[in-house]
Amino acid sequence: MARIILLGFKDNDAAEAFIRDMDRIQSLDPVSSSLMGELGVITASAGKVEALVARPTLTCKCSSTGMHQGKKTGAGFTKTAKFGWWVHAKCRRPTSYIVKNFITNMLNGHNDLLPELRESWQPKEENVDPDMATSENDQTPTQAPEETQTSQGETREVQV
Numbered sequence: 401m402a403r404i405i406l407l408g409f410k411d412n413d414a415a416e417a418f419i420r421d422m423d424r425i426q427s428l429d430p431v432s433s434s435l436m437g438e439l440g441v442i443t444a445s446a447g448k449v450e451a452l453v454a455r456p457t458l459t460c461k462c463s464s465t466g467m468h469q470g471k472k473t474g475a476g477f478t479k480t481a482k483f484g485w486w487v488h489a490k491c492r493r494p495t496s497y498i499v500k501n502f503i504t505n506m507l508n509g510h511n512d513l514l515p516e517l518r519e520s521w522q523p524k525e526e527n528v529d530p531d532m533a534t535s536e537n538d539q540t541p542t543q544a545p546e547e548t549q550t551s552q553g554e555t556r557e558v559q560v
């Protein structure tokens with residue numbers, strides 16, 4: 401099993417700085433000690449541990465027939481007292497669906513902003529355009545960044 405720590409930040413900028421530093425540190429080899437220090441300062445000064453959840457890693461391997469019968473009758477599954485997992489009563493393990501979708505289920509329908517945040521940190525297409533300009537005419541590269549900016553603006557307005 402594993403653990404999920406829910407870390408809260410009142411300051412949005414601190415939350416984003418935490419994620420940015422974590423991403424950088426975990427992608428660097430060797431690890432930057434200055435980034436490690438910054439991450440520690442951000443976490444200790446702005447972070448608050450809100451919850452600790454046990455995450456299952458092992459799945460029920462019982463025969464599909466047995467699982468089907470359990471679902472059909474509504475029996476065969478039980479909630480564990482210690483971790484609150486829904487598990488197959490016979491083997492005491494959750495289904496592979498529960499294990500694979502654990503984080504999504506924990507979000508309880510709320511949007512995960514992480515993919516959009518990380519995408520916003522990626523180099524933009526404008527960096528590619530100068531190369532395009534050398535091989536093509538001036539109109540194509542000029543139009544591409546405008547379309548990109550417009551679509552990003554529209555996306556943000558919808559989400560706000």
Ligand SMILES: [Zn+2]
Pocket residue numbers: 460461462488490491492493
């Ligand atoms: Zn089982």
